[in-house]
Amino acid sequence: MSSPPHTTLPNPIRPAFDQGSVEGSVIVNIGPSHPATHGTIQIVAELSGERVLRTDVHCGYLHRGFEKECESHTWHNLIPYVDRLNYCSALINDFAYCEAVEKLMGIEITARCRYLRTLLAEYSRIADHLTCVAAALMELGAMTAFLYLVTIRDYIYEHLADLTGARVTYTYGRIGGLARDLPDGWLERLGEILDEMDTFTGRVHGLVDRNRIFIDRMRDVGVISSADAVNWGFTGPLLRSTGAPRDLRKDTPYLAYAELDFEVPVGIKGDNYDRYYVRMREIDESAHMIRQLVDMLPAGPICVDDRRCSFPDKQLVYTEIESLINHFKLVMDGPQVPPGEVYSAHEGANGELGFYLVSVGGGVPWKVHCRSPSFVHMGGAHRMLDGYQLADIVPTFGSINMIGGECDR
Amino acid sequence: MSDAVFEQVRERLAGVAGEATVAHGTLALEVEAARLVAVVRTLKDELGFDMFLDVTAVDWPDREPRFDVVWHFYSTRHFVRIRLKARVTLADPTVDTLVPFYGSARYMERECHEMYGIVFRGNDDLRPLLLYEGFEGHPLRKDYPKQKEQPLVPYRDAKP
Numbered sequence: 001m002s003s004p005p006h007t008t009l010p011n012p013i014r015p016a017f018d019q020g021s022v023e024g025s026v027i028v029n030i031g032p033s034h035p036a037t038h039g040t041i042q043i044v045a046e047l048s049g050e051r052v053l054r055t056d057v058h059c060g061y062l063h064r065g066f067e068k069e070c071e072s073h074t075w076h077n078l079i080p081y082v083d084r085l086n087y088c089s090a091l092i093n094d095f096a097y098c099e100a101v102e103k104l105m106g107i108e109i110t111a112r113c114r115y116l117r118t119l120l121a122e123y124s125r126i127a128d129h130l131t132c133v134a135a136a137l138m139e140l141g142a143m144t145a146f147l148y149l150v151t152i153r154d155y156i157y158e159h160l161a162d163l164t165g166a167r168v169t170y171t172y173g174r175i176g177g178l179a180r181d182l183p184d185g186w187l188e189r190l191g192e193i194l195d196e197m198d199t200f201t202g203r204v205h206g207l208v209d210r211n212r213i214f215i216d217r218m219r220d221v222g223v224i225s226s227a228d229a230v231n232w233g234f235t236g237p238l239l240r241s242t243g244a245p246r247d248l249r250k251d252t253p254y255l256a257y258a259e260l261d262f263e264v265p266v267g268i269k270g271d272n273y274d275r276y277y278v279r280m281r282e283i284d285e286s287a288h289m290i291r292q293l294v295d296m297l298p299a300g301p302i303c304v305d306d307r308r309c310s311f312p313d314k315q316l317v318y319t320e321i322e323s324l325i326n327h328f329k330l331v332m333d334g335p336q337v338p339p340g341e342v343y344s345a346h347e348g349a350n351g352e353l354g355f356y357l358v359s360v361g362g363g364v365p366w367k368v369h370c371r372s373p374s375f376v377h378m379g380g381a382h383r384m385l386d387g388y389q390l391a392d393i394v395p396t397f398g399s400i401n402m403i404g405g406e407c408d409r
Numbered sequence: 410m411s412d413a414v415f416e417q418v419r420e421r422l423a424g425v426a427g428e429a430t431v432a433h434g435t436l437a438l439e440v441e442a443a444r445l446v447a448v449v450r451t452l453k454d455e456l457g458f459d460m461f462l463d464v465t466a467v468d469w470p471d472r473e474p475r476f477d478v479v480w481h482f483y484s485t486r487h488f489v490r491i492r493l494k495a496r497v498t499l500a501d502p503t504v505d506t507l508v509p510f511y512g513s514a515r516y517m518e519r520e521c522h523e524m525y526g527i528v529f530r531g532n533d534d535l536r537p538l539l540l541y542e543g544f545e546g547h548p549l550r551k552d553y554p555k556q557k558e559q560p561l562v563p564y565r566d567a568k569p
Contacts, residue, residue: 233513379516
């Protein structure tokens with residue numbers, strides 16, 4: 001047994017400041033591993049008393065070379081990796097990535113696949129918002145509300161496990177389709193869960209919406225204006241909480257969103273309370289969309305009949321040589337994507353989730369770049385932290401919903 | 410809708426920016442690095458591209474100039490995206506910063522700097538962000554070996 005040498009380890013970061021800017025201020029380091037922040041983020045803050053004068057936000061503790069790794073695997077093999085960018089709504093990542101590749105290949109997905117992807121993306125958005133709101137409430141001490149929301153989230157996880165075989169990282173998207181069709185009875189259970197969710201989110205509204213403690217911690221804390229939010233690249237619920245009704249599902253409709261009836265909820269002043277409320281309202285809108293989609297869901301195949309990307313039926317792989325070779329080529333060489341570049345974005349649970357892909361032809365990407373909303377939001381997070389109390393960092397950071405996987409990639 | 414905006418961009422930037430192509434719903438413009446600021450100023454102030462989405466680079470080791478620096482912008486008014494692309498050399502991988510126009514460029518230029526070694530002239534905060542202080546090399550360049558390790562904390566000796 002040898003113990004590690006007790007030498008001073010080099011500091012992984014160089015703070016933007018190590019001297020106070022005013023008389024009597026203190027510099028405090030928060031994180032990267034701190035019990036009150038979910039996600040490894042390091043915030044160097046200058047405090048005057050308990051007031052935050054300025055902050056220097058550092059991310060990167062979860063960096064694992066996603067983009068580098070992508071350059072040495074086939075287009076298909078990346079699907080498990082993109083899953084792990086945002087582990088709260090992995091299906092949205094799957095579909096955004098697959099759509100980007102399909103655009104390069106010129107593939108039009110089948111109608112059933114299009115509606116199913118839309119349905120599952122909204123279902124994932126619900127799970128993501130439930131996680132965010134639940135965690136933010138728990139950090140303020142609202143344990144009951146937390147348990148109500150994660151109960152529903154767990155129903156959703158179990159329900160998605162019935163479909164995909166996994167609770168969190170599903171690897172369910174396929175280039176040109178989906179891994180498998182719905183199992184029997186899945187849509188009935190979906191209806192039950194949504195009904196139950198309405199009951200539970202209703203209880204949470206009753207517990208916290210007019211709760212004095214909650215309002216004092218959330219109202220007028222972490223305020224950001226629409227102009228500032230756009231300048232700092234904010235998208236998704238953060239931008240909408242400032243009152244700007246910007247939503248890619250409405251503005252640049254993709255999948256089946258153009259055919260759905262839904263509203264884009266917005267906040268009033270862009271504070272923590274608005275961000276909470278926008279997410280809760282978006283959960284309602286997503287449920288409303290899912291109920292429409294269940295009625296619209298057409299029958300038919302879920303994968304395109306295109307030998308460049310879709311795997312042949314297993315029965316044929318075992319019985320005819322063409323399908324065997326096709327299967328072999330798809331596994332070994334990967335789908336053949338023509339040269340080109342594409343930027344394709346979906347409205348992720350946290351904002352604009354974009355994939356910029358460069359192909360030089362062949363089965364392996366030349367470059368995969370992910371424009372992740374959490375990373376951009378971290379770049380402007382100091383605008384919502386500076387000027388408030390030290391204790392406000394916790395609810396404000398919670399309301400940003402930074403996801404380490406996609407932030408640090 | 411997007412076609413009209415693209416046509417307007419083309420007309421307005423004719424002569425300033427290079428070749429313009431529309432592919433997969435995005436207008437892609439080639440720009441010279443020296444003219445970047447002028448192009449972006451027009452895009453932001455006159456054409457309504459108020460959101461800076463992204464900056465990254467593409468490495469072409471066998472080509473001279475070796476790097477493409479790629480920017481994406483979005484208009485929250487017209488709902489269209491535009492891509493700018495400038496070529497820079499390995500010897501002088503410098504482009505102007507866009508921080509004076511867009512706050513969000515600050516963080517993303519830091520990432521592009523550490524991953525590809527692109528220098529954003531005028532951005533005074535190019536500290537490592539996803540990597541750590543003292544990391545050598547630029548990992549997303551094609552000549553950086555994927556398996557290379559630079560542990561910040563030395564591995565412990567596993568021998569008893």
